[in-house]
Amino acid sequence: MEKNVETRPQPPVGGGLYLAKAPPFWLPMRHFVAAAAAFWLFAAAFVYGRGRFLGFDIQAQWILGLVHLATLGWVTMSMFGALCQLAPVLWEAPLRGQRVAGLAWWLFSFGVAGFVGLLWTGRADYWIPASMVVAAVLLYLGVFVWTMAAAPKLDWTGKHVANAVGYLAVVVTLGLLLAYDRERGVILSHPAGALIAHIHLALVGWVSLVIVGVSYRLVSMFALSHIESKTPGRLTLLLANVGLAGLAVDAFCTGGEHLRLWAVLLTAAYVSYLSHMRNILKARTRNVDVALAFTLLALLGGAVWCALGLGLAFHGLVDDTNVEQAYVFAALVGWVTPFIVGQMHKILPFLVWLHVYSPRGALPAAPLPKMADLTSRRVAWLEFAALVPAIYVTLAGFLRQSQALLTAGSLFLLAAATLYVANTAITLRHLPRGAS
Amino acid sequence: MNRAALAALKSVYDPEVGLDVVTMGLVYGLAQDDATLRVDMTLTSPNCPLGDSIVAMAREALWGVSGERKVDLRLVWEPPWSPRMISAEGVRTLQGGG
Numbered sequence: 064m065e066k067n068v069e070t071r072p073q074p075p076v077g078g079g080l081y082l083a084k085a086p087p088f089w090l091p092m093r094h095f096v097a098a099a100a101a102f103w104l105f106a107a108a109f110v111y112g113r114g115r116f117l118g119f120d121i122q123a124q125w126i127l128g129l130v131h132l133a134t135l136g137w138v139t140m141s142m143f144g145a146l147c148q149l150a151p152v153l154w155e156a157p158l159r160g161q162r163v164a165g166l167a168w169w170l171f172s173f174g175v176a177g178f179v180g181l182l183w184t185g186r187a188d189y190w191i192p193a194s195m196v197v198a199a200v201l202l203y204l205g206v207f208v209w210t211m212a213a214a215p216k217l218d219w220t221g222k223h224v225a226n227a228v229g230y231l232a233v234v235v236t237l238g239l240l241l242a243y244d245r246e247r248g249v250i251l252s253h254p255a256g257a258l259i260a261h262i263h264l265a266l267v268g269w270v271s272l273v274i275v276g277v278s279y280r281l282v283s284m285f286a287l288s289h290i291e292s293k294t295p296g297r298l299t300l301l302l303a304n305v306g307l308a309g310l311a312v313d314a315f316c317t318g319g320e321h322l323r324l325w326a327v328l329l330t331a332a333y334v335s336y337l338s339h340m341r342n343i344l345k346a347r348t349r350n351v352d353v354a355l356a357f358t359l360l361a362l363l364g365g366a367v368w369c370a371l372g373l374g375l376a377f378h379g380l381v382d383d384t385n386v387e388q389a390y391v392f393a394a395l396v397g398w399v400t401p402f403i404v405g406q407m408h409k410i411l412p413f414l415v416w417l418h419v420y421s422p423r424g425a426l427p428a429a430p431l432p433k434m435a436d437l438t439s440r441r442v443a444w445l446e447f448a449a450l451v452p453a454i455y456v457t458l459a460g461f462l463r464q465s466q467a468l469l470t471a472g473s474l475f476l477l478a479a480a481t482l483y484v485a486n487t488a489i490t491l492r493h494l495p496r497g498a499s
Numbered sequence: 500m501n502r503a504a505l506a507a508l509k510s511v512y513d514p515e516v517g518l519d520v521v522t523m524g525l526v527y528g529l530a531q532d533d534a535t536l537r538v539d540m541t542l543t544s545p546n547c548p549l550g551d552s553i554v555a556m557a558r559e560a561l562w563g564v565s566g567e568r569k570v571d572l573r574l575v576w577e578p579p580w581s582p583r584m585i586s587a588e589g590v591r592t593l594q595g596g597g
Contacts, residue, residue, distance in 0.1 A: 085548070152546045284543070287516065287582040287593065348582040349593045409515075413548065416514055421552040431556075434515050 084151035086158045088418045090165060094144025095411060097172055099487045101136025102400075106473075106480035108132060108183070113473040117385060117464050126388075128182030133395050134265060135175045135196065141403045142273055143171070143203055145410065146224070150207075153280065154214035154221055160206040167206070171199035190242055200235050204228055219296045223276025226304065230268025233311075237261045256318035260311040266394045267307050267329060274361075274402050275299060275336050282340065282358055285409055286347035296339060302332035326376035330369045337362060353443040357405025360447070364397025364454060380462075389461035396476065397454045404446065404483055411490045412437040419493050437493055442486045449479035501529050504536060507560040513543075513553060518592065520557060524584025527575055536561060537571040541580045550574075 108129055115125075143164075150158040158164065177192025207228050211217065217225060241257055244250045251257045275296060283290055306328030313321050340362060344355075351359070371390045374380035412434040420431050457472025459465065508526055509519045520526055520540065528539035538561060542550045554572065561570045585593070 152548060155546055285515075287585070289582040348585060348590055350595045413515065417548070417552070420514075421549075421555075431512075431514060433512065433517050435517065 084157040086147050086161055088414065090161060091144040091148035092414060093168055094140050094147065095407065098137050098140035098144065099484050101132060101140060103480045103484050105129065105132045105137055106477040110473045110477050113469045114466065116388060116469060117466060124185050125183050128179045130391065131182065132179045136179065138270055138399050138403065146207060148410065148414065150210050153224065154211055156210055156213045158206065159209040159213060163202050164206045167199045167202035170195050170202065174199055187246060193242060197235050197239060200231065204232055220276040220280045223272045223296060223300055226300065227269050227272035230264050230272065234261060234265045234269055237264065253315065253318035256314035259314040259319055263307060263310055267303065270399055272303065274399065278340065281406055283343050286344060286355060287349050288343045288347045290343050290346050296336065299332050299335040302328055302335060306332060322376045326372050330373055333365055333369050353440060353447060354405045354408045356447055357401045360451065361398055361402035361405065364393060364401060368393040368398050385461045385464055389458050392461060393458060401450060408438060408443055411487060415490050415493050419495065438490050439486055442482055442489065446479050446482040446486065449475050449482060453479050501531065503564040504529055504538065504561055507564045508557060511553065511556045511560050513549065515549060518589045520553065522586045522589040524586065525580060531568065534568060535571050536565045536568045539573050539575045541575055543580050545576055
């Protein structure tokens with residue numbers, strides 16, 4: 064018997080649950096592609112500069128270029144893309160100002176490229192692209208604040224992100240002051256302390272609070288964990304805010320007379336976070352897949368970063384430039400990078416699946432692929448295998464002042480970044496030609 | 500009919516988890532009369548990013564077995580879904596034993 068075609072159920076095109084709130088495909092995807100390119104460039108520059116790290120001041124202009132390639136080009140670019148994509152999930156509201164976010168991406172991309180390039184080459188006119196970066200960040204901040212203002216409620220993930228967005232505003236302001244002071248030397252009474260404040264407001268206040276907040280949602284979701292807590296991270300957020308605000312004010316005003324206290328508070332915040340993550344992972348239904356393995360690697364890296372911070376604050380470690388470099392490297396590559404890479408192994412296939420395969424009319428005749436089929440698990444595990452020595456061999460190189468270890472670690476890092484880019488390309492190969 | 504509808508829903512997969520919606524415990528109720536095939540189902544969360552796709556696939560699958568009946572697929576949020584609702588077979592699959 065022929066069925067009446069008019070009774071065929073219509074899928075909720077455009078008026079559905081998530082798709083109606085989701086940003087256009089190109090918006091987060093541009094961020095992720097640019098971030099992958101920046102990650103590779105950072106790793107390549109790290110190999111190129113490996114022979115010059117030992118004994119170099121962390122404020123050497125080319126090192127600042129390298130650090131900002133990682134913090135802005137790789138980490139912040141990924142985070143902006145993820146926040147655009149996750150807005151409907153995190154805040155239950157569509158991303159506001161999507162055109163503004165699109166404009167911000169152009170400004171940010173060109174600004175970061177110019178800023179890093181001019182720092183790397185030792186030019187003094189880096190303030191021009193730096194002002195583009197600041198303008199872009201202000202646009203992004205406007206978009207996120209506008210979106211959060213429309214959210215029906217902010218859960219603890221949303222609260223972490225809201226705090227992080229506030230810290231980002233302070234980070235760029237302080238960055239501008241530092242740049243001006245570097246050229247004119249007349250504003251800051253404690254420039255070294257202001258740099259400590261800038262670094263920690265960026266790495267703890269902006270980057271880590273977003274990671275911590277988002278991980279409560281994403282790690283639970285991907286691990287299929289049945290954790291019941293309604294207030295994840297309450298203690299973590301409190302301790303992190305007190306420790307970070309104290310550190311920033313203390314370092315900015317006095318150069319950092321009470322660093323031990325702030326180091327203890329920030330470490331306590333991380334221990335509180337670890338405790339919650341342990342509960343989430345204990346209650347998981349899924350086996351450890353590659354994304355979860357990267358998350359575990361990130362958690363270990365965060366612990367190493369805290370240990371180095373305590374060592375520096377309590378003078379257990381000699382406070383020299385190599386240890387400071389190890390400290391920043393542990394944060395950026397030991398803690399932040401594995402977390403981003405792990406989540407990207409879920410987010411990128413999701414985006415492509417949604418764009419290419421999500422049924423919008425009748426079901427296709429062929430079975431739909433699963434998201435895991437859109438990426439190469441073998442390449443992802445190879446990325447993991449390269450990133451582990453990239454982190455720990457390089458850290459050993461900094462701490463033992465060994466050029467050979469730094470060389471080996473930097474080559475592992477380049478291998479990990481190259482494999483990450485290759486896997487991103489494998490996922491993007493599913494896009495139809497001409498997709499924007 | 501219920502058996503056919505259930506079999507149809509077992510062909511609908513969550514593309515991220517890799518399990519079908521019945522094994523995931525997302526189907527809360529299945530009823531029929533002469534005019535309507537009614538299914539109550541939920542999603543892993545109200546903001547599940549795959550919600551639209553899963554609902555579209557479920558509707559399409561049910562349409563294939565509903566005969567002349569109208570398909571009435573309703574999304575319900577009580578009780579909220581939890582991974583505890585995944586069947587034992589599904590848990591074994593997720594943990595690599597299935």
